[in-house]
Amino acid sequence: MNKLKLNYTSLSFLPILVCIPLGYQLINNIHFGGFRLFQEFLISAFNPKIDNEIIITVIKRLNETILIGFFSWLVSIIFGAIFGIISSNIFYKIFNIPNFFYSIIRFFLTIIRSIHEVVWGIILMQIYGINFSIGIIAICIPYIAVNSKVFAEQLETIDYKSFESINQINAPKFSSLLSLIWHPIINTFQNFGLYRLECSIRSTVILGLFGIGGIGTSIFLSFQTLSFRELWTYLWSLAILIIFSGLILKKIKFNTTNKILSIFFIAVFFITILFSFSYFLYFIFNNNSENFNSVSSLFKSSSDLGLFDFLKLILETIILSLLSTGIAISLPPLVIGIFNNNSSKIFIKIFAFLLRLIPTPVILLTLLTFNNPSLSLAALSLGLHNAGITSKLLFTNLDSQDKRNYIAMKSLGISKKTSWLLGLFSQQAKSYLAYCAYRSDIIIRETAIVGIIGSIGLGWQLQESLSSFAWQEVTIVLIAYSSIAIVGELINGKIKNSLT
Amino acid sequence: MNNTVLELENISYKYKNDLILNKINLKINAGEKIALLGKSGSGKTTLISVLNGTIKPTQGEVKLFNESFEELDRKQKSKITTIWQDLRLIEDLSAEQNVNCGLLAENNFYFAFKNLLNISSFKKAHKYMKLCRLHNSIYDKKIRKLSGGQKQRVAIARSLIQESNILLADEPFNNLDPKLIKTIKNLLLENVDVNKTKKSPKTALVALHRLDLLNDFDKVIGIRDGKIFFNIKRDNLKKIHLEKIY
Numbered sequence: 001m002n003k004l005k006l007n008y009t010s011l012s013f014l015p016i017l018v019c020i021p022l023g024y025q026l027i028n029n030i031h032f033g034g035f036r037l038f039q040e041f042l043i044s045a046f047n048p049k050i051d052n053e054i055i056i057t058v059i060k061r062l063n064e065t066i067l068i069g070f071f072s073w074l075v076s077i078i079f080g081a082i083f084g085i086i087s088s089n090i091f092y093k094i095f096n097i098p099n100f101f102y103s104i105i106r107f108f109l110t111i112i113r114s115i116h117e118v119v120w121g122i123i124l125m126q127i128y129g130i131n132f133s134i135g136i137i138a139i140c141i142p143y144i145a146v147n148s149k150v151f152a153e154q155l156e157t158i159d160y161k162s163f164e165s166i167n168q169i170n171a172p173k174f175s176s177l178l179s180l181i182w183h184p185i186i187n188t189f190q191n192f193g194l195y196r197l198e199c200s201i202r203s204t205v206i207l208g209l210f211g212i213g214g215i216g217t218s219i220f221l222s223f224q225t226l227s228f229r230e231l232w233t234y235l236w237s238l239a240i241l242i243i244f245s246g247l248i249l250k251k252i253k254f255n256t257t258n259k260i261l262s263i264f265f266i267a268v269f270f271i272t273i274l275f276s277f278s279y280f281l282y283f284i285f286n287n288n289s290e291n292f293n294s295v296s297s298l299f300k301s302s303s304d305l306g307l308f309d310f311l312k313l314i315l316e317t318i319i320l321s322l323l324s325t326g327i328a329i330s331l332p333p334l335v336i337g338i339f340n341n342n343s344s345k346i347f348i349k350i351f352a353f354l355l356r357l358i359p360t361p362v363i364l365l366t367l368l369t370f371n372n373p374s375l376s377l378a379a380l381s382l383g384l385h386n387a388g389i390t391s392k393l394l395f396t397n398l399d400s401q402d403k404r405n406y407i408a409m410k411s412l413g414i415s416k417k418t419s420w421l422l423g424l425f426s427q428q429a430k431s432y433l434a435y436c437a438y439r440s441d442i443i444i445r446e447t448a449i450v451g452i453i454g455s456i457g458l459g460w461q462l463q464e465s466l467s468s469f470a471w472q473e474v475t476i477v478l479i480a481y482s483s484i485a486i487v488g489e490l491i492n493g494k495i496k497n498s499l500t
Numbered sequence: 501m502n503n504t505v506l507e508l509e510n511i512s513y514k515y516k517n518d519l520i521l522n523k524i525n526l527k528i529n530a531g532e533k534i535a536l537l538g539k540s541g542s543g544k545t546t547l548i549s550v551l552n553g554t555i556k557p558t559q560g561e562v563k564l565f566n567e568s569f570e571e572l573d574r575k576q577k578s579k580i581t582t583i584w585q586d587l588r589l590i591e592d593l594s595a596e597q598n599v600n601c602g603l604l605a606e607n608n609f610y611f612a613f614k615n616l617l618n619i620s621s622f623k624k625a626h627k628y629m630k631l632c633r634l635h636n637s638i639y640d641k642k643i644r645k646l647s648g649g650q651k652q653r654v655a656i657a658r659s660l661i662q663e664s665n666i667l668l669a670d671e672p673f674n675n676l677d678p679k680l681i682k683t684i685k686n687l688l689l690e691n692v693d694v695n696k697t698k699k700s701p702k703t704a705l706v707a708l709h710r711l712d713l714l715n716d717f718d719k720v721i722g723i724r725d726g727k728i729f730f731n732i733k734r735d736n737l738k739k740i741h742l743e744k745i746y
Binding site: 159161162164165166167168169170171172174175176178179180182183184187259262263 | 549552553554574575577578580581582584586588589590591592593601602604605607608609611612613615616617618619662
């Protein structure tokens with residue numbers, strides 16, 4: 001018998017097997033009481049509420065969202081670039097700093113980014129109370145670390161020989177550093193930094209669901225009151241904001257030879273740094289942290305968390321991550337492959353956009369209308385939201401791909417689906433899997449959000465511990481969370497490296 | 501009087517398990533023009549990298565003006581300029597910005613900043629680029645858009661703008677046509693500044709493959725398997741010497 005050989009194409013489809021246990025649990029958990037609500041939710045999408053009052057609320061809430069999103073993006077991108085520089089190899093080579101510091105700063109940033117912005121937000125809210133600034137700070141903390149990783153990765157691609165050449169000229173170290181990193185930094189900002197604004201807005205919406213403010217808060221409140229028409233007004237206005245911001249960002253080209261523009265950006269850079277520092281200090285000294293007396297409280301308060309329960313929560317979180325990742329990887333190629341015609345493509349694209357648009361907690365709450373809370377339901381929500389994101393990438397790559405192989409296969413009489421699989425998708429499978437490896441890092445972090453809403457895993461425990469100000473439990477949960485995310489990042493990094 | 505500018509004392513360099521340079525002793529006197537011959541992989545590039553301080557030898561000492569290279573400050577080290585075989589230009593920068601990088605050593609951080617923003621003066625860079633027969637239409641073009649020969653001349657202009665007294669060059673005539681080779685050879689071996697006025701004699705060590713270019717050199721060094729096989733005056737070079745290294 002021939003041995004089973006796995007290739008990148010089959011590996012892209014294999015994770016869909018997670019749907020077997022998932023589907024089994026979901027079918028067993030169906031309850032019919034909420035179907036009417038679900039139906040109402042769907043119908044409301046075509047009949048959103050539009051009156052003066054709601055339009056004023058939308059404008060006000062969108063303003064808040066844009067403000068939080070924009071400022072957190074600006075601060076996180078600038079500090080991300082700074083931390084990216086000081087966590088890149090080139091910095092340590094130029095200044096002859098021992099690699100020990102390089103490892104320390106990288107490890108520190110890995111821990112920071114392993115905790116989702118929602119978790120940071122909830123912790124800060126618990127310490128300082130609900131505050132507009134919390135949203136910005138909560139997004140900035142992990143985003144700085146995420147952005148720094150991307151900037152550092154780009155700086156690592158600087159040709160070592162260029163470094164040697166500049167080094168041999170014996171220029172002042174800061175001059176050498178600047179000459180080498182300038183363009184990689186600008187290119188990263190242009191290719192990645194602008195996209196992060198969209199991420200910032202999405203994160204603001206999710207934090208809003210937890211009470212920070214902005215359109216997210218309105219979405220959550222309208223869901224709680226089952227005002228689905230209002231809910232869709234907010235969702236569509238958010239869609240318009242995301243589409244418009246995407247269109248504007250596509251138009252922006254950072255021209256480094258434009259002197260005035262360059263000087264303007266440098267001024268923004270330094271003003272943001274100064275402003276951020278002074279604002280951060282103002283925030284620290286003008287806000288009471290009554291619920292969090294000192295660092296020692298992290299270790300003093302007693303914990304009721306049993307070892308068995310704790311391990312169970314960790315296991316739940318890991319399973320949740322694996323199931324969601326399986327859906328996010330395999331669902332897009334499977335659906336695009338099966339419904340491979342132009343009209344279906346448009347429908348899938350719209351559906352994928354909606355999955356990206358609707359925050360994971362809202363997807364979960366919607367599904368909860370006809371299904372009991374379970375690990376599978378949380379995994380399905382998280383997986384569907386991320387499948388919306390992976391399908392966007394897959395569509396973009398497939399649309400821009402050379403189609404000669406596909407056409408040649410079809411001309412040989414091979415079926416459309418097989419031609420698509422072997423002539424189109426097979427060439428994308430490797431890069432698609434590499435991106436999915438990166439995406440699974442994010443999925444692990446996002447398990448915190450669905451955990452809180454869906455009463456699953458460590459996210460739920462974190463919420464419980466924070467509500468009772470059990471800081472020791474909070475610390476334990478955060479360490480566990482961080483460890484899972486770091487191990488996940490290491491494994492995914494290895495997978496990504498083997499694929500690229 | 502001791503007029504040695506560069507000296508290698510018992511230099512060995514090991515990379516992983518391979519001995520790339522094997523106990524090399526070499527003295528280069530002021531004003532000497534030396535051609536370095538040897539087949540590919542013989543250790544020419546490594547020798548140049550050791551001489552300019554890019555590679556630290558596994559054993560032995562490099563001396564510049566009779567002082568250990570390790571103990572010299574940045575300004576003193578910048579008296580050596582190098583043209584690399586693989587050019588090592590910054591691909592994202594324009595030709596004139598790359599040439600201006602040669603001035604980084606004698607300027608402060610603000611100059612580097614202005615260079616990147618295109619607001620520094622390119623006068624000097626343009627003069628050297630013109631000397632290297634580079635047309636002004638390519639001055640502001642990014643390196644990746646230039647031909648091999650143009651890139652080669654940008655690297656040479658970057659080296660010349662440093663106005664250093666000691667030149668180390670690793671096959672600098674690659675990608676150049678015969679007419680240009682003559683011009684560039686004169687530029688490299690005669691110490692000229694932008695005004696084409698001759699200054700103190702330049703010390704040069706140039707790795708070569710083409711024997712027809714040996715005319716303007718005083719000495720020839722032959723290297724094989726990381727060892728110097730001969731170090732003789734050019735006039736004494738015989739076929740037997742070349743047979744030893746090729």
